[in-house]
Structures are given as C-alpha cells and as structure tokens.
Amino acid sequence: MDAGEVLALGLGVTQPWRLVSQHLEIEKSPHELHLTLEADRGAMFACPECGRGCKAHDFSEFRWRHLNFFQHHCYITARVPRTNCPEHGVKRVRVPWAREGSGFTLLFEQAALMLAREMPVLAAAREMGITDQRLWRIIGHYVGAALERLDLADLKAVAFDETASKRGHNYVTIFIDLDRKSRPVVFAMPGKGKETVRRFKDFLIAHNGKPGRIAEVVCDMSPAFLAAIGETFPDANVTVDWFHVVQLFTRALDEVRKAEARLVKMPSAVRWAVLKAKENNLTSKQEAALAELEASGLLTAVAWQIKEKLRWVRVASTPQAAKWRLSHFIRYAREKVTGGPLLAPVLTAIETVEKQAERILQRWASTYSNARMEALNGIFKAARARARGYRNTQTFISMIYLIAAPLGQLVKST
Numbered sequence: 001m002d003a004g005e006v007l008a009l010g011l012g013v014t015q016p017w018r019l020v021s022q023h024l025e026i027e028k029s030p031h032e033l034h035l036t037l038e039a040d041r042g043a044m045f046a047c048p049e050c051g052r053g054c055k056a057h058d059f060s061e062f063r064w065r066h067l068n069f070f071q072h073h074c075y076i077t078a079r080v081p082r083t084n085c086p087e088h089g090v091k092r093v094r095v096p097w098a099r100e101g102s103g104f105t106l107l108f109e110q111a112a113l114m115l116a117r118e119m120p121v122l123a124a125a126r127e128m129g130i131t132d133q134r135l136w137r138i139i140g141h142y143v144g145a146a147l148e149r150l151d152l153a154d155l156k157a158v159a160f161d162e163t164a165s166k167r168g169h170n171y172v173t174i175f176i177d178l179d180r181k182s183r184p185v186v187f188a189m190p191g192k193g194k195e196t197v198r199r200f201k202d203f204l205i206a207h208n209g210k211p212g213r214i215a216e217v218v219c220d221m222s223p224a225f226l227a228a229i230g231e232t233f234p235d236a237n238v239t240v241d242w243f244h245v246v247q248l249f250t251r252a253l254d255e256v257r258k259a260e261a262r263l264v265k266m267p268s269a270v271r272w273a274v275l276k277a278k279e280n281n282l283t284s285k286q287e288a289a290l291a292e293l294e295a296s297g298l299l300t301a302v303a304w305q306i307k308e309k310l311r312w313v314r315v316a317s318t319p320q321a322a323k324w325r326l327s328h329f330i331r332y333a334r335e336k337v338t339g340g341p342l343l344a345p346v347l348t349a350i351e352t353v354e355k356q357a358e359r360i361l362q363r364w365a366s367t368y369s370n371a372r373m374e375a376l377n378g379i380f381k382a383a384r385a386r387a388r389g390y391r392n393t394q395t396f397i398s399m400i401y402l403i404a405a406p407l408g409q410l411v412k413s414t
C-alpha cells in the first residue's frame, strides 16, 4: 500500500476514481493538504437519473473540504464529468465521496454531525475549522433528510409544550412520544397554540401514523389547546402536566409581588427568596428572608404559601388521595385569597385549576411516568445550551431534532 492509497482510505474512492496526486501547501496557515482524484481514461459513468453507463460528455473541476489531516486542512479536487444519456440528456454525475451540491466530503459531514451532537455548535464549528453558518447548513440538511424517514405508525401517546426560542418571542412547540425512553421528540415547529396541534396531525398522517390511535395527550391548560385537541384527537384522554399547574401559581405569585412592591417596602431578599423558595440548598440569608416574609403579613407571603401548598398535593400517592388533596387545596386557597384585591391573579389561577381538576387528576391515573412527561423541559434546556448565540427558530428546531429525535443514522453510506 503506498502513501496515496493510505490517504484515499475511507474517502469512498471507488472505480473508476483514483488518487493521482497529493501536495502539502506550507505557505498557508494552517497548512493545506491537497489531494487530486481522477477517473480512469475512457471510463463509463452512471447517468444520475437511470444509472445507464455513459461516456463522459465534458468535465468541470470541483473541490471539497475533507477531514483534517493532523492539523492540516485537507481538500480534494476532481474533474467531474457530465454524462449525455440518450434518455435524460446532459447531467453531472454523482461522486461517491460527497453528496450532491455539498462542498464537503461525506466523512467530513459525518464528523461534523458527531461533534454537533456532543458540544455547542459554535465550538464544533471551531474544531472543524469551518464557519458556524456552514455547520448549521450541514445539520439542517441531514436532520431534514432523516426526518422524512421517521415512521410514526406505532405512536399512541404524546405530550407537547411550547417554549420561546429567544426570551419572550419566537415560539417553538414540540411533541414527544411518551413511549420512548430516549430521543422522544417526534415533531417540532415554529409557533404556538392550536394551529400546531393541527399541523402535528398532518405530520403524523404523512409519517404513517393514525390520529385515531392517539389515546393519550399531555399538555397545558390553555383553553385553545384543549379545544384543538378535542377537535383533532377526539378519542384521546387529556392530562394536564403538573408542571403547568406549578407554573400558573408561580406566575400569579410574581404578579402579586410586583404589584405589592409598588405599595410597600419589601424585605430586601424577598424577590429571589420567593422564586427559589424551598427548592433546596437555601443559604442562611435566604432562610432568613423567607422567615421574614412569612412573618410580614404581606399578601406576597399569602400567595407564596398557596403555591407551596401545591407540593403537598403533588406527593399524593393514589388517585383518591390526589383528588382529596386537590379539593382541600382549592378550599384552603380560596379562603386565603379573600385577603385583598392584590391577590386577584391567584384567584384566577385557583379557578383555572378548579375547572381543569379532572384533567389534572388524570396524571395519577395515567400509566405514563411523570418523569417521562417532564422530559420536555429538559429537552428545551439542552437545545438552548447547544444552540447558544443562534436562537433563530430554525436553528433551534434543528438542534432539538438533532439531540432529541429518533433520527437513527444521519449519514447513510452510499
């Protein structure tokens, strides 16, 4: 085996192609290794449409970026012919080492995708020595192609939720398969609200799925969502994710705190004490702030106590216990919010929970583990970290699919 053969290894160079020259350019930094491929003289080439063997009609030179050779950037140059098929006319032939229209070899793209699955895109791009925009294009292409092959024939239980790709705007909604332990994302799209539910149904049908098979849907309490699910998946049981119950009261608490802060002087550490309260690892300063809050007689303290009481509902171990605890919680909270008009946001939250009680309680009857239902937020968090700096909706969606969808092999060998 000579040096040329070693360099051609793994490149996908097959007959009639062979490596004819190699040249290290040391005037450039980093150094560039240039490999030239050529087809055997008089070789026949397959028409890209029908595969019929044709003689070369004419040639043009193309160049591809290949995997780095040690620290040197590596390029492949080849004169690629066009065939003149009697049936399909003049067409550029496909080369075995790169996909059509790409300036990278398949091996390069495969390495780039492996890196992008494991580290932030910007870091992966730096490692490969390409711009991040080009890496995003590679990711977009392979994710799109793999997504077309996704088979949803067995899908029967989904959870979905929306998140902002940037703070406060550009929403993205994702759907996960509750039967999948890992890589559960089956659909992601820009936007939020009931239109996403309809689009998901279209996607499901286009991928072999049957809307009538969907037996369980987990989502939030938005009336628009619930109406859309009723119309789109009429046979499904609807469960409200507990996360959304907590979120509802957390937001109400925050509104009360802001309104009250305009009227009275709050204990200094109330803001973060209230937001982080009783999670874990409170500092002694936070403990003191909470104690001060509880003793303060502020309405913010009342809203906070109501929110905290949710934990007691959550740990109910049976559907009966949960039902009893939820109705007790509603009674308790209703009595507490009579304290003043500032507590109106909390009252609204209580009313929403009362109205959706049945769907909230479904959670205790569901066969799906709560951890599975809560996977959604972890996915959003991970995709955000990986797509840092490029949170336009499309890159965010590509990243969600790349790290959390069951896409299988992204680069199929040719």
Ligand SMILES: [Zn+2]
Pocket (backbone or CB within 6 Å): 047, 048, 049, 050, 051, 052, 085, 086, 087, 088, 089
């Ligand atoms: Zn042809």
